[in-house]
Amino acid sequence: MIMINRFSQFLVEEEKTVFLTMGRFNPPTMGHGMLLDKVSKAAGKSPYRIFVSQSTDSKKNPLTYKDKIKFVRKMFPKHARSVMMDTSVKTPIDAAVKLYNEGYKNIVMLADADRTREYEALLNKYNGKEARHGFYNFNSMKFVSVGGRDPDAKGIEGVSATKQRNAAKENDFTTFAQGLPKNVSNKDAKALFNAVRKGMGLKEQTEFKNHVQLSPVSDLREAYVNDGLFEQGDEVVMHKHEIVGNIKHLGSNYVIVESKGETWRCWLNDVSKVHPSSENRWQEAPYKDPGDAGLNEERLPDYGTPESTARAKKITPGQKEACWSGYKQVGMKPKGGKMVPNCVAEYGGPPISRKTYLKQDPMKEKSSQDPDIKDREGTQPKRYHSGLQKATKVARDRHFKKHGKKADNDASAYKPAPGDKTAKTKPSKYTKVVNKMLNKEDAVQTARKRIEREKDMEKKSDANQKVRHDKILDKARRARMLRRNKGISDD
Numbered sequence: 088m089i090m091i092n093r094f095s096q097f098l099v100e101e102e103k104t105v106f107l108t109m110g111r112f113n114p115p116t117m118g119h120g121m122l123l124d125k126v127s128k129a130a131g132k133s134p135y136r137i138f139v140s141q142s143t144d145s146k147k148n149p150l151t152y153k154d155k156i157k158f159v160r161k162m163f164p165k166h167a168r169s170v171m172m173d174t175s176v177k178t179p180i181d182a183a184v185k186l187y188n189e190g191y192k193n194i195v196m197l198a199d200a201d202r203t204r205e206y207e208a209l210l211n212k213y214n215g216k217e218a219r220h221g222f223y224n225f226n227s228m229k230f231v232s233v234g235g236r237d238p239d240a241k242g243i244e245g246v247s248a249t250k251q252r253n254a255a256k257e258n259d260f261t262t263f264a265q266g267l268p269k270n271v272s273n274k275d276a277k278a279l280f281n282a283v284r285k286g287m288g289l290k291e292q293t294e295f296k297n298h299v300q301l302s303p304v305s306d307l308r309e310a311y312v313n314d315g316l317f318e319q320g321d322e323v324v325m326h327k328h329e330i331v332g333n334i335k336h337l338g339s340n341y342v343i344v345e346s347k348g349e350t351w352r353c354w355l356n357d358v359s360k361v362h363p364s365s366e367n368r369w370q371e372a373p374y375k376d377p378g379d380a381g382l383n384e385e386r387l388p389d390y391g392t393p394e395s396t397a398r399a400k401k402i403t404p405g406q407k408e409a410c411w412s413g414y415k416q417v418g419m420k421p422k423g424g425k426m427v428p429n430c431v432a433e434y435g436g437p438p439i440s441r442k443t444y445l446k447q448d449p450m451k452e453k454s455s456q457d458p459d460i461k462d463r464e465g466t467q468p469k470r471y472h473s474g475l476q477k478a479t480k481v482a483r484d485r486h487f488k489k490h491g492k493k494a495d496n497d498a499s500a501y502k503p504a505p506g507d508k509t510a511k512t513k514p515s516k517y518t519k520v521v522n523k524m525l526n527k528e529d530a531v532q533t534a535r536k537r538i539e540r541e542k543d544m545e546k547k548s549d550a551n552q553k554v555r556h557d558k559i560l561d562k563a564r565r566a567r568m569l570r571r572n573k574g575i576s577d578d
Contacts, residue, residue: 103190103191103192103193104133104191104192104193104194104195105133105134105135105136105186105189105191105193105194105195106126106129106130106133106134106135106136106194106195106196106197107126107135107136107137107138107182107186107194107195107196107197108122108123108126108135108136108137108138108196108197108198109137109138109139109140109179109182109196109198109206110122110138110139110140110198111139111140111142111147111148111248112139112140112150112155112158112159112248113140113142113147113148113149113150113155113248113252114149114150114155114158114248114251114252114255114279114282114283115155115158115159115162115163115248115279116246116247116248116251116266116267117246117266117267117268118246118247118266119159119163120162120163120268122197122199122233123137123163123166125197125233126197126233127165127166127169129195129197129231130195134169135169136169136171136182136186137159137166137169137170137171138171138173138176138179138182139152139155139156139159139170139171139172140177141174141177143286145286145287145288146287147252148286149252149255149282149283149284149285149286149287150282150283150286151286152174153172154282154286156170156172158275158279158282161271161275162267162268162270162271162275163268164270173185178220179196179206179209179210180209180210180213180220180221181220181221183210183223183225184220184221184222184223186223187222187223187224187225188221188223191225192225192226192227193225193226193227193228193229194225194227194228194229195228195229195230195231196210196228196229196230196231197230197231197232197233198230198231198232198233199232199233199234200232200233200234203230203231203232204230206230207228207230210228210230211228214228246266250262250266251263251266251283252283252287254266255280255283255284255287255289256284256287256289258284258292260276260277260280260292263276263280263283264276264280267279277292280292307355307356308340308355311340311355316355317334317337317342317355317358317360318334318337319334319335319336319337320333320334321333321334321360322360322361323342323344323358323359323360323361324358324359324361325344325351325353325357325358326357326358326359327353327357328351330344330346330351331346331361332344332345332346332347332351333345333346335350338352340354340355341353341354341355342355342358344358416428416429416430455468455469456468456469457469457471457472457480459472459477459480460472460477460480460481460484463481463484464488465484465488467480467484471483472506475505475506479505479506480506482505482506483504483505483506486502486504486505487504490502490504
């Protein structure tokens with residue numbers, strides 16, 4: 088009779104068959120959860136073991152061995168006790184040796200279809216043979232396929248660690264989170280996401296934004312961005328002008344085409360490549376000699392002149408005037424590290440900024456309209472009707488239309504408009520200047536007020552001086568008292 092000293096020994100004696108699986112789990116996904124569920128279901132009441140590989144690198148194995156054990160146990164809590172942490176088990180052979188030493192006589196290994204045959208050939212090769220990796224001799228070894236993975240499938244069948252690593256690399260947390268089990272909290276998902284990024288040598292993220300995949304605006308632009316529809320230097324034809332030229336610059340959704348010194352900015356659907364074997368050749372530039380028979384057009388302006396610039400802006404799609412009303416653009420000027428339009432007054436004055444322009448005449452800046460009477464004829468600035476009832480606003484509008492066009496010498500033109508009686512106003516700077524010119528305030532009185540202000544300032548200054556002197560004396564008295572207390576003479 089064999090003596091059993093421990094309960095664990097009793098379990099080993101009774102349970103001779105063990106089920107196992109081994110994987111990289113880098114990182115763990117909901118697909119791994121499906122594999123572990125199948126292992127548990129196949130084992131039934133028999134024990135099962137889950138071994139994790141220990142390979143680590145920045146490309147395919149960013150997570151460390153300890154991190155994988157931690158995340159697998161947290162993501163699949165019902166299998167946590169079966170997830171083995173043993174640094175001596177690095178290969179399937181190490182796992183077989185360990186289980187054999189624990190007393191198991193039969194093993195059943197579950198794996199993906201592409202791994203099953205590999206494990207079967209490897210473990211059968213060394214069964215019953217002594218080698219440097221150790222010894223095992225199972226009575227039976229079975230290998231069960233849990234099915235293959237379809238990378239193009241949707242849902243859990245299409246989830247893979249490769250896709251998860253790519254999502255982490257592209258900083259796409261939304262896609263990464265969709266590959267995790269539903270029981271994983273947002274906090275744990277972010278921790279796993281950052282652990283993968285850290286293992287790949289990438290910066291950890293602290294702000295996570297949902298990535299929304301928008302439908303493409305245009306198939307042509309998608310091909311332009313992703314497939315390189317055009318390249319710099321390609322020969323293209325502009326359909327609007329039937330001019331052939333070469334691409335000088337590739338923009339976000341446009342190209343700049345150059346032909347004999349002139350440039351055009353064209354949308355993507357306004358140009359197409361010229362096939363080298365094409366027999367139909369377009370003109371290279373729209374230069375036409377007025378001396379040619381049948382042509383009455385004028386010669387186009389020379390490149391680089393203001394006339395040429397104006398013409399290029401006119402035929403360029405999406406081009407807007409850079410300067411404002413009353414000013415014109417004369418070249419470009421550097422500002423803030425970039426070139427901006429240089430705007431000068433049309434009458435030939437010095438350059439002026441838009442801020443200064445609006446400050447000179449604030450009425451040139453477009454005012455917002457009052458919502459109550461904006462549909463009435465003419466402009467209805469909101470600031471002219473602020474705080475008034477709708478009926479008062481209508482009456483005010485009628486008043487201005489009735490009296491606004493009267494002559495300046497007509498007294499009725501200055502009749503107060505509805506709403507003016509309750510309005511609070513203050514003299515403008517122009518009113519103050521006029522009052523000063525009219526000498527409404529006596530000059531002697533003004534001088535006296537100024538003298539009084541200066542006297543008040545002197546009194547305040549004297550008071551401050553007296554306080555300062557008192558503080559100096561108090562400080563000196565305290566110092567003298569301290570010296571006397573210490574027996575030091577004042578001499």
